[in-house]
Amino acid sequence: MTTATSSTQPIQTPGQLIANLPALLGFYPEDSLVLIGFTATGPRSSRFTLGPVLRIDLDDLGVLPEIADHLDRHKLDLVFGFLITGRDDEDLELIVDELFAVAEVGLIDISSCWAVRRVLTGEPFALVFGPDIPEPEWSSGVVAPVTQAEAMAPFLVQGELPDLTRDEHLDHVARYNPTFEESEIDVLARFAHSYAAELQTSPGTVRDVILDFRHILAEIADQETSVEELMADEEVLVATATILAGIELRDAAMGDVLDHAPPAARLMLAVARTFGGTIRCNALCLYALAAIGIEMSVRAMPALMASAAEKEDHSLTHLMIGPCQAGAYSTLLYALHEGSRMVRDRYGLYRRAE
Template identity: 45%
Template structure:
């Protein structure tokens, strides 16, 4: 990320980092030292509803375990001055009792360009010495759309959602092109045919299906089909639904989806909104993997959270979310790619069948 030299610049990056505009929130931005004087690298960013401040000790433990060297807090709210003072007192109590070393805290009504950012507390400047607190004082929020964290969203034709609820709504099961009964029928078909295909004595069917997925993703990209278009296409939905009906077929197509992550993300989101059960869960998990490939972790983590709300034991999503929380995106992508290639090899899927030549 480009160097940030003011609280207004850091605040402007928060919607891009979170994937939505935070409201009525306390946001913690943690940094680790780079070894250079007064130079820090952004680490975990954690948002908490103001009404959920009882969870502050959990946030403190998470940040302590991550081993960050510097923690900033932003209180984003339009509540009364008296209520804001109570929030600040609560945060100061964490500092005074050594529960969380918050080095500075700012208050702003909204994360919008030009809104004021006012210092609530921080270290006093040392006279005669270069000190970050001399410049990280009161400020205004920099242009949000120009923030570096917004780049990956804009590159994929997206903007931050208006709020957290809107982020999670996009992962709900709802397809307006089919009735709930029709969606259930599509789900039953996908589940049945997924297992019959995997258990068929002719393994060529699996390899052929992998090839079909690669061609399907190319077609989606060439025709610039949207998620709405794909949710209305029964044949396309069933093609992807069948391969998401069990872990083996799901793992086989991971390599194909990562090679064409943008169209794959669209069809996987369409599938997640249409199917139920393991097909939906696997669709959301692979959508998260594609989002990471597209440099969109702010889309990946809510998708994985949606899976674990419905099935806390979905193994792939548990592993993916743990890696995401640790910020190990590149390591995660390498691991799932290697796993997919191993499964493909076990099913005799070569570069010429369902896998582009390297």
Template identity: 45%
Template sequence: MVGVMTALTSPGQLAANLPGILGFYPHDSVIFAAFDCTGTAGRFRLGPVIRLDIDDMRHLPDITRTIDESGGELVFAFVVTDRDEEEVGEVVDTLLTMVRTGIMDIHACWIAGEILTGEPVQLAFGPVPEPGEEGWSEAWLDDVIAPVAQAQSMGALLEHGMLPDLNREETFEQFARFNPSFSPVECEQLSEFAHRYSRELLRALEQGEERTWGSFAALSGDIALLLTEIEEQDLTVADLMADEETLLTMGAALGNATMRDIVVEDVLRRPSPAADLLLAVARTFGGPVRFNALALHALCALELKLSMRAIPALSAVLVEDPRHSLTRLLLDACRAGAFDELLAAVRQGSVIVRTAHGITPQLGVEAA
């Protein structure tokens, strides 16, 4: 679920934007698009977009609550499936029941077999014009999906050389723990070492002992330098997954909340190389290092305007650890579409932690 701003004049245009908004092509899905008022009559701003599996309709009350909390003034729904007419009818009937009982205020609902350019989009139900009121144009009743590749929501993906994934499963596979450069046993050994070393480093730093990093500023400086080198050498995620020293350096920095919060500012200054390194770390290590890596990877994605990549990363964490507090906070803000506010708050929090541990902007750079 994400929020974007775009100019849309037909259901076919809105549907064409869905792969870019979600980050993948939806199948067997019900998608809710909430709009906020702009203050200009007849004009709305696209806010949160929420996808639900057709087989998970029991979660509709949760969707309703999320939309209500976002303050959406107008809600459109899309049923995207190639199932038979009877099954589609059951889904539409369920949505209509939600509307008629006042549980969810869906202004209109359309049906599409799949989100492909030229695919028909047909109105399932919508508002009935008041006496004397002009009804919707034909395009809002029966439309076709506009060119998906030209949709405005594709801009951020294309800018980074990406395309929407073919399905939701493919999106989540990116965040699975799997590093082909090391055996599962080796990954476990690396993970155990990173967590143990992280605890030792934090204790040494707090006591002023000379270890790998003699100060928290040196920690920040080394991470900043590492990210600069990755960017200059144009290293890929695959390259980074094969570099044990680099993995352990970042892994050790993510093994506890204090050091994690300190390096947040460093990774957000260089979000592109940081996103790649954090993904490599998440695929290699388990436990808190993995969870923190995915959380910070999501923040980098938001900084790069790739919100469609952030939410799956956060969701992957909560599947393994529903109590991971940072991830829960980040995901709640993402569900509200408050991306800019979230980044500002996280940055402010990192600055507070850095200042408390003797790091100024100058020290963070000079320590490298």
């Protein structure tokens, strides 16, 4: 199951909704049911705001009761379903019957459901169940241009595109840095942990380290340094790993990550791909925050899932997962901004660059 929450400009047809799915999910769904929830903008309004977007493997529809509980918490006014599959007509009919039964008993009140073989510009789609709709473009049509979808804009700003598959989407934060041998990374990590422990006993030194971190972010932004280039820069990797090896240092640096999200996202991803353990977990958490800051929230949950897999007891990961699953990004960012501010105040730092 994959969840995401976003908002877009007004969408007029199912073909436009389907075109937005790769950017809303972060990858192109295949053999999937995608449910999209909406909330009315007013008591008598015919306009709706996009809410949760959930993807379920067609072989895993047994989770629908769990999905129903999740959707109920959002107090939705409308739910659409999209079947993206190349299965034959007989298999598709069985799936449609199951979903229709789910809607009929009120488990998930799916207003309308469409089927499309794949999310591709110009691919035909058709309504498989739902009310009689007078507008023909809501009964059948073709997928709108995917690269022009409203939700694609943040990807294009970052020079990226949604991943082709879910596995690629999850592999985006996988640990892999071909520049260094594992033994070299272990040495660098031990140094980072040792130096972090030493630094945190000296408030004045902590302040200097965070100011240096601010300069690193500024240089990354000015030079448009790529993730791959950062993965090869031992000095920057070690300096950042040192900050991420200590809780106080991490929390003090968090303010700059939030305030300078574009370069911070690249730096934290480079560190997360390089190191393991606590350093990787903290890098993944701060990468998730930076991704939210650049409107790439679809990258946040895979990062947090990878962090939880790295260390089950990592507290910041568990603090962030709940709000991210609920789409409460602004609340999460505000809370962590304030937490970082309190730490920075102790060290005579300001949250924003002077």
